[in-house]
Amino acid sequence: MNSEKTKKPLSRRSKVLLISLAFIIVLCIIELVWSNSFIEVECFDYKNENIPKSFDGVKIVSVTDYHNHGGSYEDRLIEKIKEQDPDYIFLVGDIIDSQFTKLDVQKSFLEKCADIAPCCLCFGNHELRLDDSQLDEYNKNAENAGVTILDNELIPLTRGDDTIFLAGTTSAGGAQDISTQAETVQKSAPLLWLHHYPENFEDLSNDAENMGFPSALFFSGHAHGGLVRIPFTRIGAVAPGQGILPEYTGGEYFSGESEMLLSRGCGNSGMTLRFFDPFEIVVCTLKTN
Ligand SMILES: [Fe+2]
Numbered sequence: 001m002n003s004e005k006t007k008k009p010l011s012r013r014s015k016v017l018l019i020s021l022a023f024i025i026v027l028c029i030i031e032l033v034w035s036n037s038f039i040e041v042e043c044f045d046y047k048n049e050n051i052p053k054s055f056d057g058v059k060i061v062s063v064t065d066y067h068n069h070g071g072s073y074e075d076r077l078i079e080k081i082k083e084q085d086p087d088y089i090f091l092v093g094d095i096i097d098s099q100f101t102k103l104d105v106q107k108s109f110l111e112k113c114a115d116i117a118p119c120c121l122c123f124g125n126h127e128l129r130l131d132d133s134q135l136d137e138y139n140k141n142a143e144n145a146g147v148t149i150l151d152n153e154l155i156p157l158t159r160g161d162d163t164i165f166l167a168g169t170t171s172a173g174g175a176q177d178i179s180t181q182a183e184t185v186q187k188s189a190p191l192l193w194l195h196h197y198p199e200n201f202e203d204l205s206n207d208a209e210n211m212g213f214p215s216a217l218f219f220s221g222h223a224h225g226g227l228v229r230i231p232f233t234r235i236g237a238v239a240p241g242q243g244i245l246p247e248y249t250g251g252e253y254f255s256g257e258s259e260m261l262l263s264r265g266c267g268n269s270g271m272t273l274r275f276f277d278p279f280e281i282v283v284c285t286l287k288t289n
Helices: 012-035 071-083 103-116 132-145 172-182 198-211
Strands: 039-047 059-063 088-092 119-122 153-159 162-169 191-195 216-220 251-255 258-262 279-287
Touching (some): 059 071, 071 103, 088 103, 088 191, 119 162, 119 191, 162 172, 172 191, 172 198, 216 279, 258 279
Parallel strands (some): 039 279, 162 191, 191 216
């Protein structure tokens, strides 16, 4: 009796299926590496007749959700920011990661950013999770680097004879503080506003209008692009604060007279990974019509 089992050769159909599957797996791995290491630069022009002449052509780089990435990635990111030759760098929250808090990385990153251009920073949810001593060190590092922290504050930015105002809020409730501080300032130019959470965009744009500003330009992050995106669309799977199929994932959004430039961010929170959703920095050039 012959007990040897004879192996059946794979059918042509099975071979095609296996090769296709292997090809898809390889493509997915390449895409995962790409989305979790490459840094895209998204450029926008903000055209508004109320931009004062001295601010015409001013270039702003918005960096969000760095999450203490560190290492050689930090050098690549800094080089990318430097290549844009910005007049200001806006750091729009979650520069640190509360799960892997490395304040030495935050210190080094802020110092390198401040060497490129004046930096202003608002807090994200990860900064808010720091304990008191960590937050003290965070703030001290920012102060020593010359980075201005806007914790529900409104400050003037002056160039030549012209001034525009920049707000930075820690939560949506911070709009009340901005409103109080805005009572005595001139509101002829658009208000620039750093706010980590894009889901507050419509409410805050109403607040800016109620304050008497002709318009507002928001810079936000937090959504991480929706983490898993359908290529060539703005459809993402999930975002903190917005849940499944979030409305705001990345790019340009409008509400009334206001606009929001939402960055997909340039780091990952904790152990999360992106798919078809590479890191990015946003570059905005202010233009008088
Ligand atoms: Fe966040």
